[in-house]
Amino acid sequence: xxxxxxxxxxxxxxxxxxxxxxxPIDLTLEAGGITIVLGPNGAGKSTLLRLMHGLEKPSSGKxxxxxxxALAYSQQAFVFQTPVMLRRxxxxxxxxxxxxxxxxxxxxxxxxxxxxKRLGLGSHTSQRASQLSGGERQKLxxxxxxxxxxxxxxxxxxxxxxxxxxxxxxxxxxIEAGASGTRIxxxxxxxxxxxxxxxxxxxxxxGLIHEQSEAATFFDNxxxxxxxxxxxGDLI
Amino acid sequence: MLEIWEGMxxxxxxxxxxxxxxxxxxxxxxxxxxxxxxxxxxxxxxxGAWLAISRYRFRRLVIATLNALMGLPPVxxxxxxxxxxxxxxxxxxxxxxFTPWAMIIAQVIILTPLIxxxxxxxxxxxxxxxxxxxxxxxxxxxxxxxxxxxxxxxxLLTAALAGFGRGIGEVGAIMIVGGNIDHVTRVMTTAxxxxxxxxxxxxxxxxxxxxxxxxxxxxxxxxxxxxxEVRDRW
Numbered sequence: 001x002x003x004x005x006x007x008x009x010x011x012x013x014x015x016x017x018x019x020x021x022x023x024p025i026d027l028t029l030e031a032g033g034i035t036i037v038l039g040p041n042g043a044g045k046s047t048l049l050r051l052m053h054g055l056e057k058p059s060s061g062k063x064x065x066x067x068x069x070a071l072a073y074s075q076q077a078f079v080f081q082t083p084v085m086l087r088r089x090x091x092x093x094x095x096x097x098x099x100x101x102x103x104x105x106x107x108x109x110x111x112x113x114x115x116x117k118r119l120g121l122g123s124h125t126s127q128r129a130s131q132l133s134g135g136e137r138q139k140l141x142x143x144x145x146x147x148x149x150x151x152x153x154x155x156x157x158x159x160x161x162x163x164x165x166x167x168x169x170x171x172x173x174x175i176e177a178g179a180s181g182t183r184i185x186x187x188x189x190x191x192x193x194x195x196x197x198x199x200x201x202x203x204x205x206x207g208l209i210h211e212q213s214e215a216a217t218f219f220d221n222x223x224x225x226x227x228x229x230x231x232x233g234d235l236i
Numbered sequence: 237m238l239e240i241w242e243g244m245x246x247x248x249x250x251x252x253x254x255x256x257x258x259x260x261x262x263x264x265x266x267x268x269x270x271x272x273x274x275x276x277x278x279x280x281x282x283x284g285a286w287l288a289i290s291r292y293r294f295r296r297l298v299i300a301t302l303n304a305l306m307g308l309p310p311v312x313x314x315x316x317x318x319x320x321x322x323x324x325x326x327x328x329x330x331x332x333x334f335t336p337w338a339m340i341i342a343q344v345i346i347l348t349p350l351i352x353x354x355x356x357x358x359x360x361x362x363x364x365x366x367x368x369x370x371x372x373x374x375x376x377x378x379x380x381x382x383x384x385x386x387x388x389x390x391x392l393l394t395a396a397l398a399g400f401g402r403g404i405g406e407v408g409a410i411m412i413v414g415g416n417i418d419h420v421t422r423v424m425t426t427a428x429x430x431x432x433x434x435x436x437x438x439x440x441x442x443x444x445x446x447x448x449x450x451x452x453x454x455x456x457x458x459x460x461x462x463x464x465e466v467r468d469r470w
Contacts, residue, residue, distance in 0.1 A: 055368055078372040084365060087387040100379050 004065045004072040004151055005031040005183060007052060012061035014047050022047045022207040024061060029185065031151075033199035034178045036215070037187040040236055044207040045187035046081070049154045052185065053078050074101070076152040081160050083141035085129035090121060093129045093140055097148050115143050120169075135166025142173050146182070153177060155186035159193060171197060191231065195219060203227045205236065243441025250442055251449075258443075262450055265423040268336050268410070269403035270454075272343030273351075277396050280348050284355030284395075285381040288363045299356065305349035310342075314412030317342045321413065334415040339423070342409040347399040354398055358391035359384050393462055397455055404451050424450070 006028050013023030022044045029035065029052075037045045050056040051063065054073060065072035077097075086093050091112055098108035116122050119139050124132065129140060138158055145153060155174065159167040174197060178184050188194055194201065198215035203224070210224045222228045229236045250258045287299060319325050321333040321341075332338045362384055370380050385392065407425035414421030416430060424447040431440035 053372065055371060073374045078368070080368060084369040086366070086369075086383070087362075096383075097373050100373065100375050100383075 002067045002071060003031060004067040004075045005029060006066055007152070008062075008064045009052065009058075010062045010064070012051060012058040012063055014051055014056050015059040020059075020207060022051065023058075025051075025209055027202075027209060027212070029183070031183055032181070034174070034184040034186065034197050035200050035202060036194040036198035037185065037202045037204055038189065038191075038194055038230070039187075039204035040189060040230065043204045045189075045204050046156050047207070048202075048204060048209075049078070049156050049185060049187050053154045075150055076154070077145035077148070077150040078154045079138075079141050079145045079156065079158050081157040083137045085132075085137060085140070088129060089126050090116065090129050090132065090140060091125045094144055094147060097144055101148065111147065115147055119143055119173075133166075135162050135169065138162060138166065139169055139173070142170060146173070146177050149180075150182060152183045152185070155184065157187055157189070159188070159190065167193070203230070205230075239437045240441060242438035244445060246438045246442030247445035251446060258446065260419065261422055261424055261427050261443075262446065264336060264421075265404060265425070265447075265450065266454070268339045268423060269343065269400060269406075272340045272347055272403050273396055273399045275340070276344045276347035276351050276399055277392075279344075280350075280352035280395070280399075281355050281385055281392055282381060283348075284352045285359045285384050287352075287356050288359040288384065289377070289380055302349050302356070303353050306353050308346055308349060310346055310406055310408035311412065313342050313345050314409030317345065317409065317413045333413060334417060334421060336414070336421060338413040339410040339421060342413045343403045343406060346406060346409060347403050350402055351395045351399040354395035355388075355392055358388050358395070362388045362391075390462075393458065397458065400454060401451060404447070404454075 008029075009025045009027040011024045011026060013025070014021045025048065037048060039045050047056060051058060053076060054063070054069075055078070067075070086096060088096070091109060094112040094115060095105070095108040098111060099105055103111075113122070113125065116125055121132075121136060121140065124136070129137065132140060142155075142158060158174075159170050162170065171193065174184060174186065178199075186197065195215070198218075200212070200214050201218040202209055203211040203218065203222070203226070205226045211218060211222060211227050213223070218227065219231065222231055226236055249255075287295070287302070317338060318333065320327050321330070321338050322328055323333075332341070363380075366380075366384065366387075370383060375383065405425060407429055410421070410423060411426050411429065414423070414426065416422050416426040422430075424443055428440045428443045428447070431437075431443065
């Protein structure tokens with residue numbers, strides 16, 4: 001199968017109404033591993049993820065995948081901070097990405113049921129997705145993103161507002177997905193989570209990437225003043 | 237008051253005896269309006285969804301026009317359809333004037349903007365919720381439209397019922413293109429207009445009660461069949 005990575009941003013910016021929200025960004029993401037995008041609220045983490053995923057168009061500069069764009073879009077997925085549930089059953093939500101990609105309904109539902117059992121949601125199959133708890137919804141959203149085994153997965157603060165148990169379940173799924181070869185880019189401002197998951201870190205502040213390094217290097221020896229302050233817990 | 241009382245008695249009598257004329261007129265009313273609603277919905281639902289998810293230059297103008305067309309005067313529609321279907325008109329050769337089909341065509345023209353406009357508003361709100369997700373899941377435009385239509389089906393049912401409400405009570409257009417011909421194009425509303433003009437208020441009021449009852453029955457039946465307003469539903 002053709003890989004869509006590396007993903008390259010060249011002098012990419014995102015602006016809205018003359019205001020620059022992000023960039024210019026130069027970044028190359030190679031295959032493998034979990035990259036954590038760290039930064040305070042409003043730093044541009046979500047915008048960076050949306051730009052890389054194609055939900056935001058660069059106002060200037062370029063976004064390139066190693067494969068044609070149509071293939072690249074079909075090989076990636078995104079999990080939003082607030083999970084969006086289709087007005088369908090839990091099973092209907094999970095099988096949706098499969099049926100829209102031409103998988104026969106029976107096969108899609110069979111695969112979805114296997115996933116639901118794995119998530120501990122096997123007893124909620126025919127329940128409406130909107131009735132799930134916050135943690136269950138986020139698990140379902142993550143499973144819906146993973147069910148087509150994307151090469152690239154973006155996670156935008158998937159554990160915000162979740163309790164410890166739900167966060168642990170989500171992190172377990174993320175680690176399993178990473179281990180099975182999915183390249184993961186995840187935004188968070190939770191330092192503990194970043195330490196638990198990161199292979200490497202992108203530190204974003206005021207719409208710019210201030211630091212890009214391996215996780216151990218970033219946490220032990222941050223290069224920039226902003227990153228040091230952020231790690232110390234100062235308000236930046 | 238006496239006329240209303242007489243009307244209620246007449247209505248009760250007509251219904252209880254399954255008056256043949258009343259049944260025929262009621263069935264024709266239902267046939268014309270339900271056919272028109274079905275055809276209008278087939279046009280209006282995808283149109284509403286397409287308008288909700290598309291971005292183009294004159295979008296606001298198109299939507300404003302569609303909303304304005306909700307108030308399309310039925311007599312003007314009737315006149316236009318009459319001219320199109322009359323012997324000297326472009327579709328005169330089809331011989332549709334003064335048939336139920338002409339009435340259906342007129343009602344489709346009246347109902348389509350109404351149903352499309354209500355559908356568009358519901359689907360637009362759902363699209364705002366689904367936008368990022370459906371793009372992220374790499375769905376095609378037609379898949380997005382299908383998903384939005386399916387997931388907003390209950391709101392679309394309301395739009396269709398609003399169309400039914402307008403259609404079943406419509407008189408101006410169908411009077412012009414149908415001609416209110418007994419046993420051919422006479423429906424509840426044109427029959428009421430005729431009885432009123434003849435001064436037979438009791439029968440007119442009776443027919444009015446039957447019309448209201450018919451409208452309520454169809455609405456309740458559709459709600460029950462589709463399971464809306466049931467506890468724990470969307």
